Amino acid sequence: MSWDFEIDPDFQRELDWIDTFVTERIEPLDLLLGDTADKSDPATVAVVRPLMDQVKARGLWACHLGPELGGPGYGQVKLGLMNEILGRSRWAPTIFGSQAPDSGNAEILARFGTPEQKKEWLEPLLDGEISTSFAMTEPQGGADPTLFRTTARREGGHWLIDGEKWFITNARHAALFIVMTVTNREADPYQGMSMLLVPAGTTGLEIVRDVHTCEGDQLGSHSYVRFTDCRVPAANLLGAEGAAFAIAQTRLGGGRIHHAMRTIAQLRQAFDMMCERVVSRSARGGSLSSLQMTQERIADSWIEIEQFRLLVLRTAWLIDKHQDYRKVRKDISAVKAAMPKVLHDVVMRAMHLHGSLGLSEEMPLTRMLLHSESMALADGPTEVHKVTVARDLLRGYQPYEGLWPSAHLPSARERARARFADLIGRAVVAES
Ligand SMILES: Cc1cc2nc3c(=O)[nH]c(=O)nc-3n(C[C@H](O)[C@H](O)[C@H](O)COP(=O)(O)OP(=O)(O)OC[C@H]3O[C@@H](n4cnc5c(N)ncnc54)[C@H](O)[C@@H]3O)c2cc1C
Numbered sequence: 360m361s362w363d364f365e366i367d368p369d370f371q372r373e374l375d376w377i378d379t380f381v382t383e384r385i386e387p388l389d390l391l392l393g394d395t396a397d398k399s400d401p402a403t404v405a406v407v408r409p410l411m412d413q414v415k416a417r418g419l420w421a422c423h424l425g426p427e428l429g430g431p432g433y434g435q436v437k438l439g440l441m442n443e444i445l446g447r448s449r450w451a452p453t454i455f456g457s458q459a460p461d462s463g464n465a466e467i468l469a470r471f472g473t474p475e476q477k478k479e480w481l482e483p484l485l486d487g488e489i490s491t492s493f494a495m496t497e498p499q500g501g502a503d504p505t506l507f508r509t510t511a512r513r514e515g516g517h518w519l520i521d522g523e524k525w526f527i528t529n530a531r532h533a534a535l536f537i538v539m540t541v542t543n544r545e546a547d548p549y550q551g552m553s554m555l556l557v558p559a560g561t562t563g564l565e566i567v568r569d570v571h572t573c574e575g576d577q578l579g580s581h582s583y584v585r586f587t588d589c590r591v592p593a594a595n596l597l598g599a600e601g602a603a604f605a606i607a608q609t610r611l612g613g614g615r616i617h618h619a620m621r622t623i624a625q626l627r628q629a630f631d632m633m634c635e636r637v638v639s640r641s642a643r644g645g646s647l648s649s650l651q652m653t654q655e656r657i658a659d660s661w662i663e664i665e666q667f668r669l670l671v672l673r674t675a676w677l678i679d680k681h682q683d684y685r686k687v688r689k690d691i692s693a694v695k696a697a698m699p700k701v702l703h704d705v706v707m708r709a710m711h712l713h714g715s716l717g718l719s720e721e722m723p724l725t726r727m728l729l730h731s732e733s734m735a736l737a738d739g740p741t742e743v744h745k746v747t748v749a750r751d752l753l754r755g756y757q758p759y760e761g762l763w764p765s766a767h768l769p770s771a772r773e774r775a776r777a778r779f780a781d782l783i784g785r786a787v788v789a790e791s
Contacts (some may be wrong), residue, residue, distance in 0.1 A: 410454045511553065689752070
């Protein structure tokens with residue numbers, strides 16, 4: 360049995376390289392460059408491409424994919440350690456080829472795509488040449504897939520898509536949309552939906568408007584998208600007909616844990632800001648750091664970050680072990696449910712300790728606070744994930760028989776007495 364929290368020295372060298380590269384070459388760009396999804400922007404081409412080439416030459420490109428899917432195959436634990444660094448920068452995940460939603464889209468294209476689909480879409484995606492969108496959520500409901508209404512019907516050698524999708528990240532710059540559509544109304548909703556590949560510019564695909572969260576325009580946009588008699592060849596079906604729900608789960612499983620890994624980076628940033636602030640400021644003749652309520656905030660934050668990090672790394676380890684997201688569904692949902700709360704709580708403390716400055720646009724803390732709410736919604740609301748955790752855990756329990764629970768002390772004592780009566784009785788006789 361091995362149980363080891365040490366990082367392999369060879370991989371630590373890679374992490375050190377990533378840390379320096381992100382600090383010196385990428386983080387300054389976060390303050391200068393625009394939308395990470397815009398692959399045609401001249402500044403991106405000039406500045407970002409050479410950095411991507413360096414990452415590729417180092418063998419650190421698209422590390423979320425195993426070798427069978429075209430990546431180096433470090434596994435989720437190592438990816439977690441990498442993402443703990445990459446997550447502190449807006450541009451780093453793009454420069455390392457692991458930016459959502461492209462990372463999840465690459466994963467499903469690699470797993471379910473035909474050789475032709477891979478050639479046309481996966482190759483340029485893995486080369487960092489295009490951005491893609493994943494279109495699942497609809498205006499009337501996102502958390503409940505049984506409410507989806509966007510349909511695709513077969514007409515000769517084509518699919519005709521009609522319907523609307525909402526909050527579609529990167530739609531403005533995407534070269535390809537992977538669209539979840541109802542293809543069989545009669546079937547159970549979980550078996551009646553199919554994924555279709557819709558290239559940008561296809562007639563009938565319209566971006567109604569871009570929508571921004573209040574985290575700032577820099578973080579890109581999420582669009583309201585409409586399909587009207589949007590025609591794509593039958594060959595644009597991704598995976599089997601009716602398999603969209605299963606494909607979406609494959610994609611979302613990875614996406615959720617990767618968000619959590621990057622959240623650790625943001626937690627550490629907020630924690631560092633908080634500590635730097637309290638050792639720098641004073642109140643009533645003493646350092647802020649000497650006040651017990653401040654110390655409590657520091658201690659609580661550190662404990663919560665470390666607890667969350669252990670849950671994330673353990674879940675990553677389970678994914679590596681089982682190689683099947685379905686077997687780790689409860690654990691991924693637990694991570695997903697824990698993530699917004701820990702980010703909210705730590706950032707809120709950091710903000711409070713920065714006083715008015717913390718609330719201002721001159722610090723990144725309000726953006727980080729709103730991001731915690733993004734994390735509570737994107738890839739499914741917290742409630743849904745808590746239900747997944749609880750249902751899975753409760754499957755391991757049976758109702759007790761009779762009137763009293765199994766831990767009821769008088770009943771347990773009675774059972775113990777019945778079991779050991781003979782032995783205790785003989786011991787008492789022998790002594791007397
Ligand atoms: C930053 C960001 C990026 C996103 N990018 C994409 C994207 O690229 N593609 C895409 O398809 N979607 C995307 N989404 C949409 C996301 O998947 C949905 O927001 C999410 O599934 C919730 O759907 P909804 O917004 O329609 O909220 P609703 O489904 O209306 O839910 C609203 C609230 O209702 C409650 N609720 C809902 N269901 C339950 C339940 N079963 N039990 C208890 N309470 C419940 C919860 O409080 C929930 O927060 C993105 C969202 C965000 C925030």
